[in-house]
Amino acid sequence: MRNNPETGMTLIVKTITRLTVGLILLFGIYIILHGHLSPGGGFAGGVIVALSFVHLMLAFGKDVAVARISKNMASNLESIGAMMFLLVALLGFLGGSFFLNILAKGNPFNLFSAGTIILSNISIGIKVGVGLFAIFLALVVLEKSK
Amino acid sequence: MNNITIIPLFVIIPLAAAFLTSLVGKFIKRSSETIIFISSLALFAFSLYARFLLNSAAGKIMVYKIGGWMPPFGICMVLDGLSCFMLITVNLIAFFVAVYSLSYMEQYTDKPKFFTLFSLMVCGMNGLIITGDLFNLFVFLEIASIASYALVAFGTEAEELEASFKYAIMGSVASAFIFIGIAFLYSFASTLNMADMARVLSNKQNEWVIPFVGVLFLMGFGLKSALVPFHAWLPDAHPAAPASISAMLSGVLIKTLGVYSLIRIFFNIIGATQGYLAVLMFLGAISMIAGVVLALSQWDFKRLLAYHSISQIGYVILGIGLGTPLGILGGLFHLFNHSVFKSLLFLNSGAVDYATGTRDLKETGGLGKLMPVTAKTNLVASMSIAGIPPFNGFFSKAIIIIACLEKGNFGYAICAVIGSILTLASFMKVQKFAFLGEIKDKFKNIKEVPFTMLFPMVCLAVICIFGGLMLIPSFRFFLDDAVAVILKGTSYASVVLEAAAK
Amino acid sequence: MILYFLCLMLFCVGLYGVLRKRNIVKMIIGLGIMEYAMNLFFVLIGYRFHGRAPIDAKDQNIFNMVDPLPQALVLTSIVIGLAITALVISIAIRIYEKYGTFDITKIKRLKG
Numbered sequence: 001m002r003n004n005p006e007t008g009m010t011l012i013v014k015t016i017t018r019l020t021v022g023l024i025l026l027f028g029i030y031i032i033l034h035g036h037l038s039p040g041g042g043f044a045g046g047v048i049v050a051l052s053f054v055h056l057m058l059a060f061g062k063d064v065a066v067a068r069i070s071k072n073m074a075s076n077l078e079s080i081g082a083m084m085f086l087l088v089a090l091l092g093f094l095g096g097s098f099f100l101n102i103l104a105k106g107n108p109f110n111l112f113s114a115g116t117i118i119l120s121n122i123s124i125g126i127k128v129g130v131g132l133f134a135i136f137l138a139l140v141v142l143e144k145s146k
Numbered sequence: 147m148n149n150i151t152i153i154p155l156f157v158i159i160p161l162a163a164a165f166l167t168s169l170v171g172k173f174i175k176r177s178s179e180t181i182i183f184i185s186s187l188a189l190f191a192f193s194l195y196a197r198f199l200l201n202s203a204a205g206k207i208m209v210y211k212i213g214g215w216m217p218p219f220g221i222c223m224v225l226d227g228l229s230c231f232m233l234i235t236v237n238l239i240a241f242f243v244a245v246y247s248l249s250y251m252e253q254y255t256d257k258p259k260f261f262t263l264f265s266l267m268v269c270g271m272n273g274l275i276i277t278g279d280l281f282n283l284f285v286f287l288e289i290a291s292i293a294s295y296a297l298v299a300f301g302t303e304a305e306e307l308e309a310s311f312k313y314a315i316m317g318s319v320a321s322a323f324i325f326i327g328i329a330f331l332y333s334f335a336s337t338l339n340m341a342d343m344a345r346v347l348s349n350k351q352n353e354w355v356i357p358f359v360g361v362l363f364l365m366g367f368g369l370k371s372a373l374v375p376f377h378a379w380l381p382d383a384h385p386a387a388p389a390s391i392s393a394m395l396s397g398v399l400i401k402t403l404g405v406y407s408l409i410r411i412f413f414n415i416i417g418a419t420q421g422y423l424a425v426l427m428f429l430g431a432i433s434m435i436a437g438v439v440l441a442l443s444q445w446d447f448k449r450l451l452a453y454h455s456i457s458q459i460g461y462v463i464l465g466i467g468l469g470t471p472l473g474i475l476g477g478l479f480h481l482f483n484h485s486v487f488k489s490l491l492f493l494n495s496g497a498v499d500y501a502t503g504t505r506d507l508k509e510t511g512g513l514g515k516l517m518p519v520t521a522k523t524n525l526v527a528s529m530s531i532a533g534i535p536p537f538n539g540f541f542s543k544a545i546i547i548i549a550c551l552e553k554g555n556f557g558y559a560i561c562a563v564i565g566s567i568l569t570l571a572s573f574m575k576v577q578k579f580a581f582l583g584e585i586k587d588k589f590k591n592i593k594e595v596p597f598t599m600l601f602p603m604v605c606l607a608v609i610c611i612f613g614g615l616m617l618i619p620s621f622r623f624f625l626d627d628a629v630a631v632i633l634k635g636t637s638y639a640s641v642v643l644e645a646a647a648k
Numbered sequence: 649m650i651l652y653f654l655c656l657m658l659f660c661v662g663l664y665g666v667l668r669k670r671n672i673v674k675m676i677i678g679l680g681i682m683e684y685a686m687n688l689f690f691v692l693i694g695y696r697f698h699g700r701a702p703i704d705a706k707d708q709n710i711f712n713m714v715d716p717l718p719q720a721l722v723l724t725s726i727v728i729g730l731a732i733t734a735l736v737i738s739i740a741i742r743i744y745e746k747y748g749t750f751d752i753t754k755i756k757r758l759k760g
Binding site: 132135138139 | 701703704705706723727730734737738741
Binding site: 281285288292295296299302303304305307308310311314315318319321322325326329332333338 | 659663666672675679682683686689690693717718721724725728731732735736739740742743746747755756757
């Protein structure tokens with residue numbers, strides 16, 4: 001995050017962003033991982049993760065954010081997230097049924113409980129996070145090209 | 147791994163193919179084509195195998211419980227005669243369209259993205275057909291719709307974007323009505339499983355909820371299937387898409403999203419009364435006449451075909467709306483036949499476009515000498531859609547007209563005959579201006595299209611010629627099982643719940 | 649009852665935006681309003697008076713929760729709405745590039 005005064009917003013916004021962007025990302029990951037215990041989950045957490053990148057892009061300009069995740073990488077990661085979700089669903093076939101929760105359920109209210117739900121949440125989180133970022137990126141690119 | 151494991155495969159295969167193509171399509175050359183070819187072939191083979199399994203299944207029904215949850219709580223997938231009929235229709239057309247697209251899509255850039263969207267659309271349609279849960283049906287309907295909005299705009303030319311915008315707005319309004327209908331049904335019946343909902347609705351009387359929901363669904367699915375008061379988007383959207391996608395949209399998408407959902411909800415969940423059937427028949431009859439009258443004055447090849455789709459959907463809805471076994475048989479048979487010959491016609495128009503670069507009938511002419519296979523398959527399809535005796539279109543139209551007479555609806559029978567005559571006139575125009583007559587100088591050097599485009603056209607033409615054989619008794623189980631499911635009406639509930647309890 | 653009525657009004661506002669506005673961006677906003685109205689309606693269906701949030705927590709006995717199913721379904725519906733909005737906005741931007749206007753009455757190259 002080099003401080004280039006040519007691009008992006010003012011110094012105040014940049015400084016605040018630098019302080020908060022990591023926290024936002026961390027909060028998104030927290031929401032994803034605790035999806036089976038508290039409100040939220042893959043989609044909500046993924047949106048927060050995507051917003052941290054969007055935040056970065058708004059404050060520092062497009063190039064800084066794209067240096068973190070390029071458009072190609074975003075679309076690949078999105079496909080990988082979808083494939084992971086499908087794999088988690090297919091894992092159920094080991095126990096006899098599509099989407100069957102075959103892993104040990106554990107004790108309620110522990111982080112490692114609820115079997116495959118946490119895996120589904122992580123894959124949805126990846127898909128939504130990069131997918132939403134890719135949508136935003138695509139719209140920005142479209143705006144530039146005119 | 148037992149027999150019913152085949153049911154979720156209809157969703158898993160296209161979904162996996164969609165994301166695999168977008169993942170590896172960019173890096174490995176020709177990988178996306180290979181994946182799509184294999185997946186669509188596998189889907190077609192599995193749908194035929196599912197038909198085979200269904201014959202031996204008890205009660206001709208198979209229920210798959212996702213995640214092992216019992217039906218009123220979890221989502222279940224139901225494979226019965228009607229779903230199996232629709233699955234075979236969809237996957238047959240999808241396979242031929244996929245083969246056709248291998249060469250045809252060379253004109254466009256970014257094939258992997260096209261195949262991703264194509265696979266998602268197939269996934270949405272297959273899922274919609276086999277699901278036994280009302281909200282799940284809505285989700286799959288939206289997957290198929292969103293993929294089709296994007297596919298219509300695939301060329302990103304001005305007309306295509308405009309058509310896609312119109313289609314997306316109308317489609318979203320339709321989805322909103324369907325969603326509100328589902329919300330009302332949920333608040334009334336407190337369940338979303340289709341079988342359970344049918345059971346609750348038949349036990350619980352209410353004077354206004356069911357008619358209100360019926361109107362909402364009629365608006366929503368009527369918009370999706372382009373019945374006449376709601377048809378404005380179709381003549382723009384279908385011609386704008388690439389020809390292979392037009393074949394998918396006109397051939398199977400409007401039938402799956404519109405007609406199949408309408409049948410499933412009106413006959414199996416709500417329970418069709420004479421009032422609904424009269425409305426359906428009336429809408430079918432006006433679609434039939436209005437579509438073909440509007441088609442007569444068109445000079446754009448694909449636009450003409452799109453108007454004929456409206457007209458032919460009218461025949462299907464009229465047949466089903468009659469509510470008699472013969473009428474429903476005719477309607478479903480016409481649904482299958484229309485999928486085959488309308489996709490063949492759109493593939494022909496794509497071939498003409500591919501070879502000459504234009505779809506204006508005033509500019510083409512005499513292509514029959516230079517493109518013999520396209521011209522002959524087009525002749526077969528034109529005869530079929532107009533209802534000339536040896537071809538499949540004749541049999542289904544004849545059954546619908548006989549069913550009308552049998553029920554005493556002489557007016558509708560006359561409408562169907564008039565529609566058929568006008569269709570014949572319209573396709574004689576296509577024959578005259580596209581394939582017969584003198585060739586224009588600028589088209590002297592065109593060649594026949596490549597083999598991968600010819601093969602699907604020839605296969606579909608063969609199905610058109612021999613389609614009538616499906617009515618002979620040893621093949622009729624394919625149609626009769628589907629008709630039996632519709633005629634069972636709301637006792638669908640007990641059949642599914644019993645099959646699930648096993 | 650008044651809540652359901654307000655929902656219906658919101659839906660009609662959205663429908664008015666879709667059907668009557670000439671600017672395609674305003675049409676998209678109308679579509680969004682319509683989607684919010686129907687999501688709100690579906691959540692309201694599951695509401696119970698003095699109900700609490702349907703979250704299972706430690707050391708709490710479960711009573712008088714609102715219906716959690718519509719909330720889960722509305723989340724799905726929001727995702728669908730997001731996908732449609734993103735697609736339609738990108739189409740609108742491309743339309744602006746091709747036609748140079750957002751006015752729907754000037755965007756009519758398709759005839760018949």
